[in-house]
Amino acid sequence: MMQQCFLDRLWDPKSTTLPNLLLMASTSCRNQPRLREExxxxxxxxxxxxxQQLLGFEEGSEENPVSPARASPCRHGTATGAGIDITEEDVDEILREGDCSSPPAERPPPKMPSPKATRVVGTHNSKPEDHRQYQLQVRHSCLQDIWDEWFGLGRFADSFGGIAGCNQLHKNKWRLHLKGDLYSCNKRLIEGVQHQMKVQKCQPESILAEWDVLFKNMNCSVGNLVKSLQHQKLLKVGKPRGASKQAIQKQRQQQQTEAGGPSQ
Structure with a gap:
């Protein structure tokens, strides 16, 4: 009887608001399992x-002719509103899904971001012993690395002696997969160092250290360094070929025509 009166009070929308109703349910029925369930x-x-009321359906209206007596689970066990039948089984399922007293479902641990791959000291080639897959390092921080890579020294050590060893063993066919501009700039730089070694009669380290200052001032660009050294007459300028040769010849003819001299 006491339980019935308590539930009737809960169903009375005029007696208390919904937050107070939830507070009464949590405090009054803590030690009474059956009363708590009801x-x-x-x-x-x-x-x-x-x-249903928030959706615009009022009790007793034509769209929702539901009275508190019909909606009470203790009296009839079902509630009908807006064309929807709600049974005690539906409420039980809702309560089971939203029961905070039950232990939470185990969730998989969050995936931690994988650490960035650290740079491994050594050659940048995946297969340094296979000259057919050998690749030149695109950018260097100092000229000593370019020298070591060319001759297979230091961290660029391999079984065939770097680029120079491959050229000696396999001539020029092996490097068809390499970038032509990068290979050409590195080759001119190495030949320039070797030429200065003969002229100054010194070790390559002194030449590399002297040119390395200019190299770093040019943002470590091998192409710009080669152009600067060619302008200073420290590197040989290759003979023009193909379109470059024709452009130079045309430029010379225009200069001679403007000067009034005979064109050759």
Missing amino acids: TEKAVGFALVRTG
Whole structure:
């Protein structure tokens, strides 16, 4: 009887608001499992009715002719509103899904971001012993690395002696997969160092250290360094071929025509 009166009070929308109703359900039924179960069902129906009212369906209207007596789970066990039948089984399922007292479902641990790959000291080639897959390093931080890569020294050590060893063993067919501009700039730089070694009669380290200052001032660009050294007459200028040769010849003819001299 006491339980019935308590539930009737819960169903009375004029006696208390929904937050107070939830507070009464949590404090009064803490040690009474049966009363707590019935109260939770009553709260479930109250939440459903509140949702229907928020959607614009009022009790007793033509769209929703539902009275508190019909909606009470303790009297009839079903609630009908807006064409939807709500049974005690539906409320039980809703309460089971939203029961905070049950242990939470185990969630998989969050995936931690994989650490960035650290740079491994050594050659940049995946297969340094295979000259057919050998690749030139695109950018260097100092000229000593370019020298070591060309002759297979230091961290660029391999079984065939770097680029120079491959050229000696396999001539020029092996490097068809290499970038022509990068190979050409590195080759001119190495030949320039070797020429200065003969002229100054010194070791390559002194030449590399002297040119390395200019190299770093040019943002470590081998192409710009080669052009600067050619302008200073420290590197040989290759003979023009193909389109470059024709452009130079045409430029010379224009200069001679403007000067009034004979064109050759």
